[in-house]
Amino acid sequence: METKKTVWLRAFFLKMLVTCSRCDQWPSPTDIKKSESDTLQTVLSLLQQHIIDQDVKMKNLAEELSAVKKMLSQCDVTTSSSKTIEPMDTLNSTKPEKGGDMTVPSSTSTSSTTTVTPSTTKAPRIIGSRGSEFLILFMMNHPFAHGNLTIYLTSIDETTVKILTSPHLNTNIKLVNNFTSSFTLTLPRDIVCEYLTVEPKGLILQTSELSTVTIFDRFYTSSNDGTLIIPTQKLSNKYIISSTDPNRYSQFAIGALYNRTTVEITFKFKANTPLTIQGKSYSDGDNFTVILERFETLQIAHTTEPL
Structure with missing residues (x-):
């Protein structure tokens, strides 16, 4: 599935081509190179921001996972045993x-x-x-x-x-x-x-x-x-x-x-x-x-x- 950023990039290139096709005169090689450079710079910035966003999400997930583990360790776990005393x-x-x-x-x-x-009664907390x-x-x-x-x-x-x-x-x-x-x-x-x-x-x-x-x-x-x-x-x-x-x-x-x-x-x-x-x-x-x-x-x- 394409992300919103991927779709935006595709639209960006399409818009650039359409604009060029309507020009009375094609841009010079220097202008083309500059335009490509600007476009690539924009793509690079978007990718870097995307990486930063993913890193923040991973850190948030790690913190949530740590919190869940801590809560789980504080819970009393009751297990069945053949040695259970009569209820x-x-x-x-x-x-x-x-x-x-x-x-x-x-x-x-x-x-x-x-x-x-064996006990069949649920143990209280x-x-x-x-x-x-x-x-x-x-x-x-x-x-x-x-x-x-x-x-x-x-x-x-x-x-x-x-x-x-x-x-x-x-x-x-x-x-x-x-x-x-x-x-x-x-x-x-x-x-x-x-x-x-x-x-x-x-x-x-x-x-x-x-x-x-x-x-x-x-x-x-x-x-x-x-x-x-x-x-x-x-x-x-x-x-x-x-x-x-x-x-x-x-x-x-x-x-x-x-x-x-x-x-x-x-x-x-x-x-x-x-x-x-x-x-x-x-x-x-x-x-x-x-x-x-x-x-x-x-x-x-x-x-x-x-x-």
Whole structure:
């Protein structure tokens, strides 16, 4: 297809020929050369302007493409997985209890099981720290701590909350509850992680509406450590852990959201003081690998230097 500029150029030459054919006398060779020169100069200017216009268009397209890529990278992408946790619409037949606060007593559970089914519900857009699913664990605070362990939930809309635990956990914490605005759940201290031990002490909390979850670990009456829990939709599989010279322990903990989760840790020790895990000694630069099942936790602690 001819562009407007191409058509204009063709019309320009045609007009020049028609004008010459009407002249009483043909122009001299000098005039012809000058006319050709002027015409070519005009064509060159048009082509140069055309190139500049195309370059501007390309730059604009590149900027638009960059903006689209940036917007796309900020979007939350939800993918289907065979490891999807059962959706909220598969809640058990137990009728939810109304209320805002609940305390779970210590007890034993021997035969409870959790069924994992694929999710068909479209996941809501996650904004900030709000979400609909959270992986929770309580790290060892102090060997003699005996304060409360508390989960505090807030939501704008009326919400159904469900807590799932491992069938191997000795404490029965499974519950379904409805709440409006806020809900507080107090847990027994025997779900606190032990040092350097694989245990089924992780909790998975699901909500029917977007919610914010904060946990508190009270040590005696003098302190109350709080942690804002990140939704599972925003978790990653690679982390850099920082620490300082410890007064007692330098530590971190890991929880598994899925079965057969392979965890690889590369240790960085300041003074290369060995750390013994499961009967094996690890030094600076060594790699530790462990496979965790869903709900299993592992807390790593070092008593002499930063990890």
